[in-house]
Amino acid sequence: MKRLHSIPTCEECILEHISVFKTLSREEIEQLNYEKGCNIYKRGNYLFHEGAHMNGFYCVHKGIIKLFKTGTEGKEQIIRFAQKGDIIGYRSVLSGEQACTTARVIEDAIVCFIPASSLMRLMKNNAEFSMALMKRTCKELGEANKFILDIAQKTVRERLAEILLLLKDTFDLDEDNILQISLTREELANLVGTATESVIRLLSEFKSDNLIALKGRKIKFVDEKRLIRTANMLR
Amino acid sequence: MKRLHSIPTCEECILEHISVFKTLSREEIEQLNYEKGCNIYKRGNYLFHEGAHMNGFYCVHKGIIKLFKTGTEGKEQIIRFAQKGDIIGYRSVLSGEQACTTARVIEDAIVCFIPASSLMRLMKNNAEFSMALMKRTCKELGEANKFILDIAQKTVRERLAEILLLLKDTFDLDEDNILQISLTREELANLVGTATESVIRLLSEFKSDNLIALKGRKIKFVDEKRLIRTANMLR
DNA sequence: CGTACCATTGAGTTGCCTCAAACCTAGTGG
DNA sequence: CCACTAGGTTTGAGGCAACTCAATGGTACG
Numbered sequence: 001m002k003r004l005h006s007i008p009t010c011e012e013c014i015l016e017h018i019s020v021f022k023t024l025s026r027e028e029i030e031q032l033n034y035e036k037g038c039n040i041y042k043r044g045n046y047l048f049h050e051g052a053h054m055n056g057f058y059c060v061h062k063g064i065i066k067l068f069k070t071g072t073e074g075k076e077q078i079i080r081f082a083q084k085g086d087i088i089g090y091r092s093v094l095s096g097e098q099a100c101t102t103a104r105v106i107e108d109a110i111v112c113f114i115p116a117s118s119l120m121r122l123m124k125n126n127a128e129f130s131m132a133l134m135k136r137t138c139k140e141l142g143e144a145n146k147f148i149l150d151i152a153q154k155t156v157r158e159r160l161a162e163i164l165l166l167l168k169d170t171f172d173l174d175e176d177n178i179l180q181i182s183l184t185r186e187e188l189a190n191l192v193g194t195a196t197e198s199v200i201r202l203l204s205e206f207k208s209d210n211l212i213a214l215k216g217r218k219i220k221f222v223d224e225k226r227l228i229r230t231a232n233m234l235r
Numbered sequence: 236m237k238r239l240h241s242i243p244t245c246e247e248c249i250l251e252h253i254s255v256f257k258t259l260s261r262e263e264i265e266q267l268n269y270e271k272g273c274n275i276y277k278r279g280n281y282l283f284h285e286g287a288h289m290n291g292f293y294c295v296h297k298g299i300i301k302l303f304k305t306g307t308e309g310k311e312q313i314i315r316f317a318q319k320g321d322i323i324g325y326r327s328v329l330s331g332e333q334a335c336t337t338a339r340v341i342e343d344a345i346v347c348f349i350p351a352s353s354l355m356r357l358m359k360n361n362a363e364f365s366m367a368l369m370k371r372t373c374k375e376l377g378e379a380n381k382f383i384l385d386i387a388q389k390t391v392r393e394r395l396a397e398i399l400l401l402l403k404d405t406f407d408l409d410e411d412n413i414l415q416i417s418l419t420r421e422e423l424a425n426l427v428g429t430a431t432e433s434v435i436r437l438l439s440e441f442k443s444d445n446l447i448a449l450k451g452r453k454i455k456f457v458d459e460k461r462l463i464r465t466a467n468m469l470r
Numbered sequence: 471c472g473t474a475c476c477a478t479t480g481a482g483t484t485g486c487c488t489c490a491a492a493c494c495t496a497g498t499g500g
Numbered sequence: 501c502c503a504c505t506a507g508g509t510t511t512g513a514g515g516c517a518a519c520t521c522a523a524t525g526g527t528a529c530g
Contacts, residue, residue, distance in 0.1 A: 069380060069381070069383075069384040071384055071387075071388040071389075072388070072389075072467055072469070073388070075388055077383060077384045077387050077388060079380050079383065091373045091376055091377060092373075092377075094366075094369050094370060094373045095370050095373035095374050095377060096370070097373075097374070097377060100377045100380050100381065101380065123362065123365065123366060123369070124362045124366075125362075127358065127359045127360075127362070127365070130358065130362070130365050130369070131329075131358060131359075133369070134329050134358070134365070134368070134369055134372065135329060135330050135331070137369065137372045137373060137376060138326045138327075138329045138330035138332075138372060139330050139332070140376055141326055141372060141375055141376045141379060142326060142327075142330060142332060142335045144376060144379035144380060144383065145304060145314050145335050145336065145379060146304070146335065147383055148304075148312060148314060148379065148382055148383055148386060148428075149304040149306055149312045151383060151386050151387050151428075152306075152312050152386050152428030153306040153307070153308070153310055153312060153428070154306075154307075155485075155486090156485080156486070157485090184507090184508065184509090185508075185509065185510090186508080186509095193383075193386075193387030193388070194486075194487085195486070195487055195488075196508095196509085197486090197487080197488085197509095197510080197511085198485090198486060198487075200509065200510060200511085201486095201510090201511085204510085204511095216495090216509095217508095232307055234307070390517075390518090391517080391518065392517090419475095419476070419477090420476075420477065420478090421476080421477095429518075429519090430518070430519055430520080431476095431477085432477095432478080432479085432518090432519080432520085433517090433518060433519075435477065435478060435479085436478090436479085436518095439478085451477095451527090
């Protein structure tokens with residue numbers, strides 16, 4: 001974690017990314033820009049740990065962060081990812097609870113820190129911002145509920161297929177249909193909620209079924225339609 | 236579902252129950268009272284179905300509602316319960332999405348309906364209410380995340396024990412340590428995320444281990460300490 | 471007193487996990 | 501430049517928790 005020489009201004013950042021901050025007035029943005037801090041984080045760095053008391057939240061300018069909870073045996077369960085424009089840790093600030101996840105960098109990142117007081121002031125004075133943030137939270141809650149259903153009822157095979165498709169929607173493919181996020185097999189397993197070996201076996205099954213192609217951590221989408229079918233996402 | 240002759244007023248209701256509405260002014264309560272509707276629902280009745288477009292949300296005055304999602308094979312996954320003072324369906328109103336769960340009555344209920352417009356007006360004009368609702372949502376999100384971890388990593392045995400303890404905290408015990416909510420074995424299974432038969436087998440194991448006592452659907456807590464231990468909730 | 475729903479028990483199967491060993495790859499330092 | 505190491509990946513074998521299917525038993529209610 002390093003201080004930055006040239007901090008990205010909130011103005012350009014908000015213009016660039018779709019975010020809850022779109023609702024802010026010019027003055028509010030200026031003040032935010034003044035109050036925020038910004039740091040560089042390398043892969044493997046932590047932003048905060050589960051159980052931490054949060055006196056502010058983070059906004060990702062660049063890079064990818066994983067948010068996970070740690071189980072009794074030390075195994076991680078990835079809850080979600082955050083990338084450019086996404087905010088992290090606001091849940092704890094707003095609920096007044098400790099952080100319910102750990103945030104760790106997956107791809108080198110530039111992340112701003114916004115103090116809790118700024119968030120509270122915005123919540124109080126800008127109903128539109130309040131509403132946008134509320135919307136964000138409600139969406140996340142809906143996704144969490146959906147994930148509960150999946151993990152409770154779907155097979156690992158279906159879940160893996162679904163996760164791949166979800167990753168595709170979140171991080172896009174390049175011109176060769178290759179997924180633009182690089183995860184270890186273990187991270188994939190921690191996302192699906194299964195053992196690393198299971199992910200490996202299923203991935204190579206998917207490969208021999210010609211659903212995907214593999215090259216190291218690169219995953220290429222070959223037959224998305226059939227992938228959707230194996231994910232059992234017919235509705 | 237029946238219209239009520241004597242509708243409970245929001246004033247008495249708010250005084251009685253701890254709820255997000257505690258933040259409302261006298262005038263706001265009066266207006267809410269005027270705009271809301273109220274109905275009686277019998278066990279088995281539906282308030283709304285997954286996928287429904289919500290033009291308002293519900294506030295439970297009495298009774299118990301289960302909120303669940305339905306999987307591909309028709310199996311339910313219970314997401315949460317709602318009882319006196321709890322609100323339902325607000326997530327969909329705020330996110331502008333369809334209902335992500337179905338709401339069905341478990342114990343005969345009296346439930347008020349509050350139009351979306353009222354909610355939006357309160358959100359806009361009362362920052363304190365906004366904040367309280369935000370807090371509620373964030374708490375729920377935290378719980379959902381915790382549930383994802385549990386369901387992904389814990390054994391069915393551990394989860395069942397944990398769910399029993401959670402039910403205890405939510406619905407309390409009577410003077411004989413008997414859980415004050417009556418669920419079918421299937422509902423318990425749909426909550427834990429397992430098969431009905433598994434719940435039955437584990438419950439009778441818990442019973443022969445003297446952790447609980449059973450009498451039909453009544454569950455009596457005998458040895459809570461050891462139940463906590465079998466739930467693996469040491470932290 | 472039949473019917474419908476729920477609960478229980480048994481038996482058989484399997485998806486997925488665990489453990490263990492081997493292999494690959496990239497980075498490091500002599 | 502190559503050996504060495506560490507971290508990640510792959511494959512195999514074996515075991516078991518939990519599921520499915522099926523049959524029976526209980527209980528409540530009209």
